[in-house]
Amino acid sequence: MRQDFIKFPLHLIVHPFDSFWDMKYEGKGKVRVALTILLLVVISMILKDQFAGFLVNYNDPRHLNSITQLFTIIFPFFLWCLSNWAITTLMDGEGKFKEIMMATAYALVPIVIIYVPMILASRFMAEEETAFYYLMMTISSVWFVALLFVGIMTVHQYTVLKTVITMLLTVIVMGIVVFLGTLVLSMLQQIIEFFVNIYRELIFRT
Amino acid sequence: MIAKKWLLSLMAASLLIVYAAPAPAHADSAPYESYNYNYWEEAVPAPAAYIPDRTLSGKDLGVGDFREPGDMAVAASGLIYIADSGNGRIICLDPDWKVVKVINSFDNQGAEDTFKNPSGLYITEDGNLYVADTDNGRVVILSPEGELLGMVEKPASDILPADFKFIPVKVTVDQAERVYVIAKGIFEGIMQFDKNGEFIGYVGTNKVQRDYAEYLWRLVSTKAQKAQMALFVPTEFSNIDVDAKGFLYATNIDPGSKEPVKRLNPSGEDVLKRFGYFDIKGDITYRTAVGSSKFTDIKVLANGMYSALDANQGKVFTYNDEGDLLYVYGGKGNQTGTFKIPVAVEFSQGNQLVLDRGKGNIVIFKPTRFGTSVNEAVGYHYNGEDTLAVPVWREVLKLNSNYDIAYIGIGKSLLMDKKNKEALKYFKLGMDRDGYSVAFKRYRREVMQEHFGTFLTAVTILVLAWLSYKLFSFWRRKRRLTASRQASPNLKEGNAHEAGFH
Numbered sequence: 186m187r188q189d190f191i192k193f194p195l196h197l198i199v200h201p202f203d204s205f206w207d208m209k210y211e212g213k214g215k216v217r218v219a220l221t222i223l224l225l226v227v228i229s230m231i232l233k234d235q236f237a238g239f240l241v242n243y244n245d246p247r248h249l250n251s252i253t254q255l256f257t258i259i260f261p262f263f264l265w266c267l268s269n270w271a272i273t274t275l276m277d278g279e280g281k282f283k284e285i286m287m288a289t290a291y292a293l294v295p296i297v298i299i300y301v302p303m304i305l306a307s308r309f310m311a312e313e314e315t316a317f318y319y320l321m322m323t324i325s326s327v328w329f330v331a332l333l334f335v336g337i338m339t340v341h342q343y344t345v346l347k348t349v350i351t352m353l354l355t356v357i358v359m360g361i362v363v364f365l366g367t368l369v370l371s372m373l374q375q376i377i378e379f380f381v382n383i384y385r386e387l388i389f390r391t
Numbered sequence: 392m393i394a395k396k397w398l399l400s401l402m403a404a405s406l407l408i409v410y411a412a413p414a415p416a417h418a419d420s421a422p423y424e425s426y427n428y429n430y431w432e433e434a435v436p437a438p439a440a441y442i443p444d445r446t447l448s449g450k451d452l453g454v455g456d457f458r459e460p461g462d463m464a465v466a467a468s469g470l471i472y473i474a475d476s477g478n479g480r481i482i483c484l485d486p487d488w489k490v491v492k493v494i495n496s497f498d499n500q501g502a503e504d505t506f507k508n509p510s511g512l513y514i515t516e517d518g519n520l521y522v523a524d525t526d527n528g529r530v531v532i533l534s535p536e537g538e539l540l541g542m543v544e545k546p547a548s549d550i551l552p553a554d555f556k557f558i559p560v561k562v563t564v565d566q567a568e569r570v571y572v573i574a575k576g577i578f579e580g581i582m583q584f585d586k587n588g589e590f591i592g593y594v595g596t597n598k599v600q601r602d603y604a605e606y607l608w609r610l611v612s613t614k615a616q617k618a619q620m621a622l623f624v625p626t627e628f629s630n631i632d633v634d635a636k637g638f639l640y641a642t643n644i645d646p647g648s649k650e651p652v653k654r655l656n657p658s659g660e661d662v663l664k665r666f667g668y669f670d671i672k673g674d675i676t677y678r679t680a681v682g683s684s685k686f687t688d689i690k691v692l693a694n695g696m697y698s699a700l701d702a703n704q705g706k707v708f709t710y711n712d713e714g715d716l717l718y719v720y721g722g723k724g725n726q727t728g729t730f731k732i733p734v735a736v737e738f739s740q741g742n743q744l745v746l747d748r749g750k751g752n753i754v755i756f757k758p759t760r761f762g763t764s765v766n767e768a769v770g771y772h773y774n775g776e777d778t779l780a781v782p783v784w785r786e787v788l789k790l791n792s793n794y795d796i797a798y799i800g801i802g803k804s805l806l807m808d809k810k811n812k813e814a815l816k817y818f819k820l821g822m823d824r825d826g827y828s829v830a831f832k833r834y835r836r837e838v839m840q841e842h843f844g845t846f847l848t849a850v851t852i853l854v855l856a857w858l859s860y861k862l863f864s865f866w867r868r869k870r871r872l873t874a875s876r877q878a879s880p881n882l883k884e885g886n887a888h889e890a891g892f893h
Contacts, residue, residue, distance in 0.1 A: 311832040
């Protein structure tokens with residue numbers, strides 16, 4: 186339990202090459218850990234918007250909505266995993282969907298471990314010190330991207346160049362998925378409307 | 392007993408009178424909706440700062456209807472001058488709206504001379520009257536008695552083209568008697584003349600804003616197409632005023648500009664303070680069909696405040712010297728207090744006056760309790776008397792609890808009184824992050840100083856506790872180690888014994 190939930194993720198963020206290898210071939214990653222990390226990311230994002238210090242918090246408190254935030258993280262996460270899986274299947278990637286999901290989720294760990302203390306620290310910062318807050322936020326994002334890069338590379342056993350290309354393609358595929366999704370939804374809506382109209386017509390005729 | 396009864400009935404009657412008294416004039420009596428912008432750039436309803444008191448047309452004054460009046464100016468003596476452009480005359484009124492005189496003509500070297508469409512006016516401290524005599528292409532300078540003192544005519548200068556036409560529209564004079572003229576068709580800036588009427592040069596050119604989309608479009612279009620397109624030219628200024636320090640306040644009509652109001656220093660640089668939440672450009676949010684504000688007049692008020700007149704929506708926006716929007720009043724329409732084509736805003740005896748060219752009348756706005764309080768508090772703050780401003784700001788907050796500037800004002804005063812914790816609360820309510828940061832830093836230091844001893848003691852105790860724990864566990868481990876070392880030979884023996892059994 187402690188090994189899975191604490192030691193391995195913390196080891197992973199500093200030794201990504203070894204750890205992603207272990208995750209793939211030694212079975213060290215767990216889906217439930219991945220989902221927990223995802224949940225923690227959502228929670229830390231919500232905490233950040235709600236409780237970050239006044240000097241760094243530019244959110245309008247009237248428009249904060251935890252449900253929306255939940256979806257703005259969960260949805261892109263699965264969209265990314267799905268698109269990456271779709272594209273790597275075509276590009277000789279060795280990773281399974283489960284592995285892609287785990288790699289992405291484990292890469293999010295720096296966000297959790299940097300955000301939470303920084304939210305607390307930001308409440309005690311003066312304006313000049315907020316630069317430090319933004320620096321740490323940037324570091325967490327860069328760290329996340331680097332880990333994601335290593336993760337995708339290891340999971341699919343790709344070269345560096347191929348990883349970069351795949352990641353860019355994944356972003357494009359995400360766009361295509363969203364587009365198709367909207368298209369299907371609007372079509373469905375029109376079909377439903379059509380049947381509703383027929384029903385109405387029948388009701389009024391008789 | 393009877394006296395008591397009487398007293399009781401009297402009290403009841405007085406209560407009745409109090410309740411039956413008509414509600415005092417407040418926001419509802421204005422024909423427009425008053426609002427101000429909050430930190431999130433939303434227009435939030437606010438009490439009216441000025442409400443229309445009365446309107447005055449030329450007929451009301453007994454001088455016949457105004458025809459397209461162009462400008463209005465108030466002298467230091469309180470006299471009000473109106474340029475009745477269409478009738479080619481200047482009307483002089485006293486502060487109580489009695490006609491003092493009507494200037495139809497003046498004596499120009501023995502001959503009688505008249506105005507032709509005078510559309511700009513300025514009155515100096517000494518009461519000298521400067522008239523932008525637009526269609527005659529000159530600025531006429533008259534003494535308070537109406538004698539001709541001089542004229543500024545079409546300048547001769549190397550930097551002006553030969554076919555230059557001088558069409559002065561607005562005029563302003565500074566303390567050194569330099570004359571600033573906004574002329575039609577001049578994009579270079581405000582024309583500056585010395586006191587003898589010699590042309591000095593331009594000040595405060597508006598910068599050309601390049602539209603990159605149009606620039607790209609230009610790259611691919613032919614010569615003939617290019618000729619059809621509008622040129623990239625700087626916009627013209629629309630009006631000017633001068634403050635007590637000799638700085639020029641100028642407005643320009645440039646749709647999409649973020650800086651339609653400028654405060655020009657003597658070398659022509661824009662030094663307007665823009666410390667407010669948003670740009671000084673009138674309405675922040677507006678419907679695209681309506682468009683942004685178009686400032687056609689600006690009036691410098693006391694204590695660094697200034698009012699700008701938006702001809703597009705017929706509103707007057709008043710800012711303080713730091714660029715915070717204080718209040719907005721006015722609107723377009725046909726009721727009293729709304730305008731058709733407002734052209735000039737002035738200030739006289741606590742009232743604001745707006746000249747409406749379309750209706751040919753003057754609307755007099757009187758301040759409400761809210762407006763008076765805001766003006767008073769801004770004045771105190773401008774003069775550095777923040778402690779005096781606090782009760783007034785509290786009064787303002789009673790009338791409008793959404794008024795961020797009041798919270799910031801109180802916060803600043805509390806900060807000066809070293810009440811840092813309370814100041815924090817007010818700065819947060821006013822969404823002033825800079826003030827908040829200063830107050831927070833002081834408060835943090837205060838707390839640290841106060842609790843440094845406690846903090847250090849706690850740390851020392853913790854360190855000592857940790858050290859003793861470490862020592863204790865080390866000692867215990869050592870004891871166990873020696874104990875197990877003593878026991879180990881027996882254990883080995885036991886194992887061997889066990890092995891032997893197997």
